[in-house]
Amino acid sequence: MTGICVIFDLDGTLVDSEGLCNQAFLDLLPQLSDTVETLIQRYRGKKLAPILADLENRLCQNLPDAFEQHYRQRVAELFSRELKPMPGVVEMLEATNFSKCIASSGPPLKIRQALQVSGLAPYFGDSIFSSYDVGSWKPEPGLFQYSANAMGFMLGQCVVVEDSEVGIEAAAAAGMKAFQYVRKGETSSCRSGDEVSFDDMSQLPQLLAHFASNANSNVIVFKIIIAPSYRPVWIQTASKCKIPSPVE
Numbered sequence: 001m002t003g004i005c006v007i008f009d010l011d012g013t014l015v016d017s018e019g020l021c022n023q024a025f026l027d028l029l030p031q032l033s034d035t036v037e038t039l040i041q042r043y044r045g046k047k048l049a050p051i052l053a054d055l056e057n058r059l060c061q062n063l064p065d066a067f068e069q070h071y072r073q074r075v076a077e078l079f080s081r082e083l084k085p086m087p088g089v090v091e092m093l094e095a096t097n098f099s100k101c102i103a104s105s106g107p108p109l110k111i112r113q114a115l116q117v118s119g120l121a122p123y124f125g126d127s128i129f130s131s132y133d134v135g136s137w138k139p140e141p142g143l144f145q146y147s148a149n150a151m152g153f154m155l156g157q158c159v160v161v162e163d164s165e166v167g168i169e170a171a172a173a174a175g176m177k178a179f180q181y182v183r184k185g186e187t188s189s190c191r192s193g194d195e196v197s198f199d200d201m202s203q204l205p206q207l208l209a210h211f212a213s214n215a216n217s218n219v220i221v222f223k224i225i226i227a228p229s230y231r232p233v234w235i236q237t238a239s240k241c242k243i244p245s246p247v248e
Contacts, residue, residue: 003099004212005153007144009045010104010111012163013181015118016086017079018044024074028067031059045164047105047137076113085118086181088201093123095205098212101127103147103160105137127151138166141174148176159211161204168195179207 012018022039026032032055034042043051048068056063064070093100101124104111108130115121115128129147136142148158160171160178171178178195181204198204 003153003157004208004215005148005151005158006096006098006100006208007103007147007158007160007176008100009160009162009164009167010102010114011106012040012044012086013161014086014089014102014120015114016084017114020078020082021075024071024078025055027074028070029055029059045105045138045162045166047131072107072110075110079110079113079117083114083117085120086201089120092201092204093120096208098208099127099151099153100124101129101147101151103129103143105131105143107132138164139169139173141170144170144174144176148174157215159208171195177211179204 008014010017011021018040019036022036022043025039026034026036032039043054048071052063052068102111102115106114108128111128111130112121115124129143129150131137131143134143134146136146144158144160145155148155151158155175158174158176160167160174160176161181162168162171162178163181163183168178168180172195180195180197181201182197182199184199196207198207
């Protein structure tokens with residue numbers, strides 16, 4: 001397929017959910033002395049299982065067997081009342097005409113609730129991919145690779161928009177360009193490759209257009225003639241390569 005595909009992270013990138021997700025920990029574990037902001041920095045983009053293990057280690061106690069269920073319920077309650085898109089996201093999506101999808105480490109139900117409550121669901125339809133369905137969590141590249149294949153694009157035609165360090169690492173491992181959203185007033189320590197940071201969603205359409213221009217210029221279509229039939233075979237590649245001489 002020609003063109004590019006934009007693979008969006010969800011939490012902290014498209015929706016302002018990270019504060020709510022970490023507020024749920026404080027609501028259920030009042031013995032925690034952390035602020036929401038410190039929990040965001042500690043757990044941003046990480047899988048829930050190691051987060052819960054870290055909480056148990058820090059609290060020196062085992063969490064109840066039903067804690068994850070109660071946590072999911074609390075997050076859903078907070079989402080239903082308070083979840084909003086990140087500033088400028090709606091305008092950015094309106095100005096972005098490329099193929100796009102969601103690739104999130106969250107469970108499918110949480111993803112769909114977040115998109116529905118925030119009003120972003122119409123922009124993505126069924127182009128939603130969850131680590132829980134794919135079986136791969138960031139910083140592993142599998143989720144992004146699966147998303148690209150499902151959307152019908154080669155890896156070099158895809159760009160990842162992320163806010164977390166593990167997400168940027170996953171994009172680099174998948175061989176994809178990454179744009180990292182860093183909220184104003186925050187800093188990023190991520191140095192996984194050639195990722196580009198931006199702090200305002202209004203900047204993203206221009207960044208994507210520039211990536212699309214470069215990606216399209218690297219798509220080379222050539223014809224190989226194979227004797228004796230001389231029937232042309234058209235081949236497309238999205239990366240710079242040495243084109244073999246036709247076989248006459």
